[in-house]
Amino acid sequence: MAEDARKKTFWERLIQIDRRVIYLIIALAMILPFFFQMGLPIPVTKEVKDIYDHIEALTPNDVVILSADFDPSVSPELLPMFDALFRHCLKKDVKTIAMSLYIQGPGLIAPIIQEAAKDYQKVNGVDYVFMPWIYGYTLVVMDMMEDLKATFPTDYYGTRIEDIPIVKKIENYEDYDLIVCFTGSSSYAWWLLYAHEPYGVPMATGVTAVSAADIYPYIQSGQYIGMLGGLKGAAEYETLINEKRMATMGMEAQNWAHIVIILFIIIGNIGYMAIARKK
Amino acid sequence: MHISINPWVWLGVFFTFSVLSFLYKDNPFYKLAEHVTVGVSIGYGMVIIWHNALIPRFYMPVFQEGKLILIIPAILGLMMILRIVPKYSWLSRYAICFSVGGGAGLAIPRSMQASVLRQLEATMLDLGFTTTQGINNIVIFVGVLAVLIYFFFSKEHKGVFGGIAKLGIWFLMVGFGATFGYTVMARLSLFIGRVLFVLQDFLGINLAG
Structure with missing residues (x-):
């Protein structure tokens, strides 16, 4: 009883702080930077630069597949990546196939594609093609490695595949020069297993930050050209193509939140040690 | 600042705050948002499967093209x-x-x-102390061996074997630390997505400057 009644020390009170206060501080640390931008630098990592360099080296006859294999739960991280790479492909005039193995993917990327196409004055079916969702996941990957036109009878807008100019000369894996899979799950492995390994199509991936650490072994082994990891990866790519968009705007908030969290971890540990020493 | 007049944006904002309200405590708004998410996802999926899979991949080939197989x-x-x-x-x-x-x-x-x-194959590397790459390769080689030894449970982790297993734990801890850091970054990114939606799409604030 006497123990309960004694006055709590500063560290004891700090350690027992309501978690909602912490949420509030982190929320403020993330919202305020949108209004007071300090222009913190976004250094580009080798994993991102390698993808950029690969696309830069492509010619207008080359074909890039961008597969948005995700749903709304991870779209804040992956949509900016898709947006940046799609814009880079349009800028480079490479033939781009935009698609998704996930049922909710096409609905998410449709507005991004339309906006980018409008900005670069590109036409669906001529400069790029937007494919619909087809049931099958890994089977879709295997099918399109063998025969693109048989896999997708129409594009996303219902135009018959035979009537789409851009795919006339695209047959199968021999015509693909890069596959980039954007995913918050294990679908990067589907492309790796059923496209890269058997057919040798160059691959890169854009993953949520949670999955980023799992990808490094595949980069080290040379199976992936590179990787975009989380919002940071997307912001790095926006820096490379010189278009500061969704990801770059979010990075300032991300940086400040990290600083606050690091401070909390340090303070929490000092408090824990101070209390432990007293006991 | 131009507050959106699009009812769908208002609905999006309502569900955003409903989900975030869980951080304060569990409540009916959070439950509603949770159930609507599940319901909408299933409903959306069923409609797309009907139009993109069952009709073009089964009904039309069987009943119009005679592909009975x-x-x-x-x-x-x-x-x-x-x-x-x-x-x-x-x-x-x-x-x-x-x-x-x-x-x-x-x-x-x-x-x-x-x-x-x-x-x-990727662990069979040129090892050396003269170049940065060579030293990196040594770290990879030692790390893979140490972690594999840690997961070898048919011999007691004692002596030299135990020492290498302990080194394996250190490599694993570094890996877990990196994963944790990335996970924090991922969760914050999701919140940033929602903040951008509320500030730009709902409140109409031009953040691009």
């Missing part, structure tokens, strides 16, 4: 659904056998190639 996988699919009828649920096992057998047959050899053999 497709009736066999359709029957297997129906057998799978019979799991919900207790009297005939045993039939679903045949469909599952087919699915598991086909899936495993396709995946196992390729997984061995992509995730085991290629990774083994």
Whole structure:
């Protein structure tokens, strides 16, 4: 009883702080930077630069597949990546196939594609093609490695595949020069297993930050050209193509939140040690 | 600042705050948002499957083009659904056998190639102390060996063997630390997405400057 009644020390009170206060501080640390931008630098990592360099080296006859294999739960991280790479492909005039193995993917990327196409004055079916969702996941990957036109009878807008100019000369894996899979799950492995390994199509991936650490072994082994990891990866790519968009705007908030969290971890540990020493 | 007049944006904002309200405590708004998410996802999925899979991949080929072979996988699919009828649920096992057998047959050899053999190959490196790459390669080589030894449980972790296993724990801890850091970054990114939606799409604030 006497123990309960004694006055709590500063560290004891700090350690027992309501978690909602912490949420509030982190929320403020993330919202305020949108209004007071300090222009913190976004250094580009080798994993991102390698993808950029690969696309830069492509010619207008080359074909890039961008597969948005995700749903709304991870779209804040992956949509900016898709947006940046799609814009880079349009800028480079490479033939781009935009698609998704996930049922909710096409609905998410449709507005991004339309906006980018409008900005670069590109036409669906001529400069790029937007494919619909087809049931099958890994089977879709295997099918399109063998025969693109048989896999997708129409594009996303219902135009018959035979009537789409851009795919006339695209047959199968021999015509693909890069596959980039954007995913918050294990679908990067589907492309790796059923496209890269058997057919040798160059691959890169854009993953949520949670999955980023799992990808490094595949980069080290040379199976992936590179990787975009989380919002940071997307912001790095926006820096490379010189278009500061969704990801770059979010990075300032991300940086400040990290600083606050690091401070909390340090303070929490000092408090824990101070209390432990007293006991 | 131009507050949106689009009702869908307002609905999005309502559900955003409903979900975030869970951080304060569990409440009916959070429950509503949770149930709506599940319901909408399933409903959306069913409609897309109907239009993009069943009609063009089954109905049209079978009934308009006469590709009767497709009736066999359709029957297997129906057998799978019979799991919900207790009297005939045993039939679903045949469909599952087919699915598991086909899936495993396709995946196992390729997984061995992509995730085991290629990774083994990637540990056979030029080791050396004269270049940065050489030192990196030593770290990779030692790390892989130490972690593998940590997961070898047929010999007691004592002596030199135990020391290497302990080194393996250190490598694992570094890996977990990196994963944790990335996870924090991922969760913050999701919140940033919602903040951008509220500030730009709802409040109409031009953040691009």
